[in-house]
Amino acid sequence: MFQSFLTKLIANKPAFIGALIVLAMFIISWLAPVLSPHDPSAISVAQRLRPPGTQGHLLGTDSLGRDILSRMIWGSRVSLKVGFVAVGLSTLIGLILGALSGYHGGLVDAAIMRFCDLMLCFPSMFLILAVIAILEPSIWNVMAVIGLTSWMGVARLVRAEILSLKNRDFALAAKVLGASDLRIICRHLLPNAMGPILVTATLGVAGAILTESSLSFLGLGVQPPTPTWGSILSEGKNYLHRAWWLSLYPGLAILITVLSYNLLGEGLREALSPHSNRRY
Amino acid sequence: MLAYTIKRLFMMIPTFIGITLISFIVIHLAPGDPTNMVTDLNPQASQSAKKRLTELYGLDKPIHIQYLNWLKNLVTLDLGRSMAPDRRPVIDKIKERLPVTLTLNLCSIFIIICISLPLGLWAAVRAGGWFDRFSTVGVFIFFAAPSFWLALLAMWLFGVNLGWLPISGLKSLNYDSLSFFDRLIDLSKHLVMPVIISSLGGLAGLSRYLRSNMLEIIRQDFLTTARAKGLSERLVIWKHALRNALIPVITILGLSVPGLVGGSVIMESIFAIPGLGQLFYAAVMGRDYPLVMGGLVMGAFLTLIGNFLADLGYALADPRVRDETFR
Numbered sequence: 001m002f003q004s005f006l007t008k009l010i011a012n013k014p015a016f017i018g019a020l021i022v023l024a025m026f027i028i029s030w031l032a033p034v035l036s037p038h039d040p041s042a043i044s045v046a047q048r049l050r051p052p053g054t055q056g057h058l059l060g061t062d063s064l065g066r067d068i069l070s071r072m073i074w075g076s077r078v079s080l081k082v083g084f085v086a087v088g089l090s091t092l093i094g095l096i097l098g099a100l101s102g103y104h105g106g107l108v109d110a111a112i113m114r115f116c117d118l119m120l121c122f123p124s125m126f127l128i129l130a131v132i133a134i135l136e137p138s139i140w141n142v143m144a145v146i147g148l149t150s151w152m153g154v155a156r157l158v159r160a161e162i163l164s165l166k167n168r169d170f171a172l173a174a175k176v177l178g179a180s181d182l183r184i185i186c187r188h189l190l191p192n193a194m195g196p197i198l199v200t201a202t203l204g205v206a207g208a209i210l211t212e213s214s215l216s217f218l219g220l221g222v223q224p225p226t227p228t229w230g231s232i233l234s235e236g237k238n239y240l241h242r243a244w245w246l247s248l249y250p251g252l253a254i255l256i257t258v259l260s261y262n263l264l265g266e267g268l269r270e271a272l273s274p275h276s277n278r279r280y
Numbered sequence: 281m282l283a284y285t286i287k288r289l290f291m292m293i294p295t296f297i298g299i300t301l302i303s304f305i306v307i308h309l310a311p312g313d314p315t316n317m318v319t320d321l322n323p324q325a326s327q328s329a330k331k332r333l334t335e336l337y338g339l340d341k342p343i344h345i346q347y348l349n350w351l352k353n354l355v356t357l358d359l360g361r362s363m364a365p366d367r368r369p370v371i372d373k374i375k376e377r378l379p380v381t382l383t384l385n386l387c388s389i390f391i392i393i394c395i396s397l398p399l400g401l402w403a404a405v406r407a408g409g410w411f412d413r414f415s416t417v418g419v420f421i422f423f424a425a426p427s428f429w430l431a432l433l434a435m436w437l438f439g440v441n442l443g444w445l446p447i448s449g450l451k452s453l454n455y456d457s458l459s460f461f462d463r464l465i466d467l468s469k470h471l472v473m474p475v476i477i478s479s480l481g482g483l484a485g486l487s488r489y490l491r492s493n494m495l496e497i498i499r500q501d502f503l504t505t506a507r508a509k510g511l512s513e514r515l516v517i518w519k520h521a522l523r524n525a526l527i528p529v530i531t532i533l534g535l536s537v538p539g540l541v542g543g544s545v546i547m548e549s550i551f552a553i554p555g556l557g558q559l560f561y562a563a564v565m566g567r568d569y570p571l572v573m574g575g576l577v578m579g580a581f582l583t584l585i586g587n588f589l590a591d592l593g594y595a596l597a598d599p600r601v602r603d604e605t606f607r
Binding site (some may be wrong): 117134213250 | 295298299302303306307309420421423424425426428429430432433435436439440447538539541542543545546549550560561563564565567572573575576579580582583584587
């Protein structure tokens with residue numbers, strides 16, 4: 001079963017390439033201190049706004065003379081951290097609320113699902129910005145806010161899975177044997193829903209990385225001097241006339257990262273779907 | 281249809297109250313006193329002035345009373361006064377910005393429909409062909425590209441390098457001296473980049489959705505029947521399949537409203553367009569709580585309207601939906 005899933009995933013070329021890039025990003029951010037050619041916050045007035053390729057600055061420098069390549073390598077840490085912590089949080093909330101809703105039904109279900117609908121009514125950017133305005137913008141707040149505003153998809157998914165599984169024979173058998181509700185949910189029902197949850201989480205990482213970079217671009221995300229892709233782009237906007245490289249490379253990094261997670265997510269979906277026999 | 285519309289309208293009321301409740305709770309998560317923002321900047325503000333301010337905004341009352349008062353004022357469209365130095369009513373500020381954002385988003389929705397429909401359908405009809413492959417790659421790229429980055433690239437290329445399009449604002453400096461026709465050209469020149477870039481994400485999503493939906497329908501039995509009774513392939517695809525593929529598009533468009541409204545914060549602040557998004561961003565930066573709350577309610581209200589219109593459209597297109605109300 002697992003092997004056939006793996007073969008399917010590897011046979012899906014776009015998903016495989018996506019997985020490789022995701023892996024490469026992990027290694028790059030892990031080895032950031034070794035890989036980056038310069039200190040990402042080393043200021044050099046003599047080297048301001050150098051174009052790509054000058055004197056060991058492969059991707060140029062910013063308005064304070066800091067090396068763009070090094071800042072991008074360190075910036076990958078922020079993107080990865082925010083992506084995973086935010087999605088971890090939203091998946092956890094979605095799992096708990098979805099399981100409660102699907103398993104108990106009735107009033108609990110109605111209340112949770114109405115709350116879910118309400119949350120979906122808010123343009124998430126408005127909600128996130130409002131909360132950031134109230135709390136101070138920082139990496140932890142950004143993670144928390146993205147997590148707290150993106151659990152609805154997981155909750156609905158888990159609820160639907162639990163609803164379709166809870167009256168099946170194996171679940172009823174567990175109940176007859178005297179298993180507690182928690183045990184039935186965690187040991188018997190949720191493992192069956194792991195596939196779709198994994199797909200949603202993978203696509204969620206892509207979304208969280210995009211949201212974090214938009215927030216940093218608006219100056220309301222991770223605060224300087226921490227290098228992030230969004231904040232380099234934010235500076236790029238001010239130097240559009242003189243330094244196009246500030247605007248090009250960090251965006252390319254976001255695009256490639258988000259694209260890889262999306263491709264991997266789509267590949268997982270195809271590989272986990274029993275009906276799929278698409279050729280590549 | 282009328283009964284369905286009325287029922288759907290009434291269903292919006294509890295949702296709207298829920299929206300106001302969440303907005304209110306979010307704003308009152310704030311640690312400290314919102315009036316600090318006003319008094320901190322002025323070292324001469326005395327304790328009594330601060331107290332007056334607290335009373336003026338009703339912050340000395342218990343929180344549920346504050347909420348009920350706020351809700352009562354909301355019914356008369358009174359969202360309180362902005363904490364910015366001009367102290368203008370929030371509703372006035374929102375009113376003057378709303379048309380800009382609506383225009384921008386309606387243009388975007390129009391572009392999304394006009395481009396994604398042919399794109400998705402053609403890709404599905406010729407699935408596996410060169411056009412399908414090409415558009416699939418494009419769709420994945422535009423779906424993953426951050427809109428503010430595409431905006432920067434477009435500004436750099438068309439604004440800075442080629443000088444074809446203006447990169448900020450809605451009007452040129454000499455707008456008032458232009459003739460009506462020239463004003464129209466001036467406005468559309470300013471709108472081209474923001475509208476196209478804000479529609480790219482939705483465009484990619486919708487055409488992808490349409491493609492997979494169409495592929496699913498093409499496989500179904502009723503199309504085999506249509507072919508078997510001798511209808512031409514053109515009629516089968518463009519009439520029988522297309523109609524069924526288009527119905528869910530209405531819902532998807534409704535669902536894309538919050539994304540578009542939220543995205544207008546980014547688009548409007550990049551292109552310096554005086555719309556609701558830019559107003560909200562400024563309110564967030566200035567910790568103008570009444571305005572943030574007003575913007576939050578307005579954004580959710582626009583989504584609610586979008587969903588409402590989508591449901592009506594769906595009921596118009598699919599009789600099964602509207603008849604269900606009477607069963």
